[in-house]
Structure formats: C-alpha cells, structure tokens
Amino acid sequence: MELHVRYEGDDDPKKCTARKLERLDHVELHRSARATPPGLVLNPFAERALSPADRYETGGVGDRLVALDCSWETAEREAFDLDGVHRSLPFLVAANPINYGTAFQLNTVEAFAGALAILGERDQAEEILSTFSWGPTFLELNAEPLERYAECTDSSDVVAVQDDYLAEE
Numbered sequence: 001m002e003l004h005v006r007y008e009g010d011d012d013p014k015k016c017t018a019r020k021l022e023r024l025d026h027v028e029l030h031r032s033a034r035a036t037p038p039g040l041v042l043n044p045f046a047e048r049a050l051s052p053a054d055r056y057e058t059g060g061v062g063d064r065l066v067a068l069d070c071s072w073e074t075a076e077r078e079a080f081d082l083d084g085v086h087r088s089l090p091f092l093v094a095a096n097p098i099n100y101g102t103a104f105q106l107n108t109v110e111a112f113a114g115a116l117a118i119l120g121e122r123d124q125a126e127e128i129l130s131t132f133s134w135g136p137t138f139l140e141l142n143a144e145p146l147e148r149y150a151e152c153t154d155s156s157d158v159v160a161v162q163d164d165y166l167a168e169e
Contacts, residue, residue, distance in 0.1 A: 001065055001121055003027040003112055003128075006036045006082055008070035015098065017109035017132065018069040026128050027112075029069075038083035039064030042111045044104065049158040050087035052150060055119045058085040065115055069108045089114050090149055090162040095138035110138050117146045118158075 005018045007029040013019060021027040030036040039061045040054055055062040061084050068082065091103055092114045099105040106114065109128055116125035117139070129135030139146070145165050152158045 001063055001116065001119070001124060002039070004037055004039060004064060004066045005029050005108060006033060006066065006068045007031060008068070016069065017096075017107045018067070020131065021109060021112075021128060024131055026131075033081050033083075036066060036082055037064060039066040039085075040115070041066045041068075041082045041084040041086045042089060042115055043068070043082075043086040044088050046086035046088040048087055048155045049090050049162070050115055050118055051152050051155045051158045052119060053152075053154045054085065054087055061085055062119075065112060065119075067108050067111050087155075089118075090158050091145060091166060092142045095134050095141050096132075097134060100134075101141075109135070113138055114142065114146065117142075118149045120150060122150075 003026060005027050007018055018027060018029060022029045040058060042065065066082055066084055089106065089111060092106060094100060094102050094105050094110060096107045096110060109132060113125040113129050126139065129138055148161045148165065149158050152161055
C-alpha cells in the first residue's frame, strides 16, 4: 500500500517516525492538506473504525493510507482536514518509548502498522516497524487484537471485537 503523511512538523524531529520513514522511502510527506492525496485517512476522531472491508469499499482510495503527523496536543485542533475516507483505529497499545503501554496514543509508524495489519498487509507492517528498536514490540503487544480485527468483515464487527477484547482485559 502507498503510505502518505500530512506533515505538520510540530514535534521533535529526532523522535519523528514519519521523517524516518520518509528517509527510508517508506512514506511520502506532504506539507499541506491540498498536496496530500486522498486515501484511507487514519483519524482518531473519525466515527467509523477501520476494517478490512475499507480496502475495497471506499471508492478507489483503499490502496492508499494517509496519516496526519502532528503533536497529540494539536491533533484535535488540526481537525484532519484531509480528502478521503476517514477511519479510526480500534483499541491498540503504543510500544514507542514516549507512550509505551498507553491505549490509543500511537505515533505515526504504529498507526500505519496497525492499519496495515488490519488491512491484510502484515509484511509491510513488519517492514516499516523493523527500523525502530521498539517496533516489533508493537506487533507483540497487539498480536491478539490485530489478528481478531483482521478477521472482521466491517466496521461494526471491529467495534464488537474491540468491546469484547476490552471486556476481557
């Protein structure tokens, strides 16, 4: 899948996973919403959860993932004003050193990896995470929910699995 990032540049460049992914030719960074191509937009404020069905039922944008890279402090203010089909990721736990163990506080590479795994692109998820020392830990921490989400047919199934998983915890 193509990976695109609407890059705000308001976080520490040394810790920015999007910039590292760009240096390694895994993603393309865009400095404005207008320059960012439409796709499946990973938006934590979206009303529908990402599901495997989104790959094929989103009007031709299902082969492109788009993320907004900005500080969590400005994420809501940025309002994700991007063209495409907006989807939120279901419950996943961060493995990065800044937010380790925190639910829903993923950095850009973790968001991409979670989405890729849900959409059936596990190899690509592993590849982009492999460049970070803590990267494989993300897939280990989230192995069970990612496997279950990837088996869902639609967004409502993903939400049901998420609710079931959270009830077990």
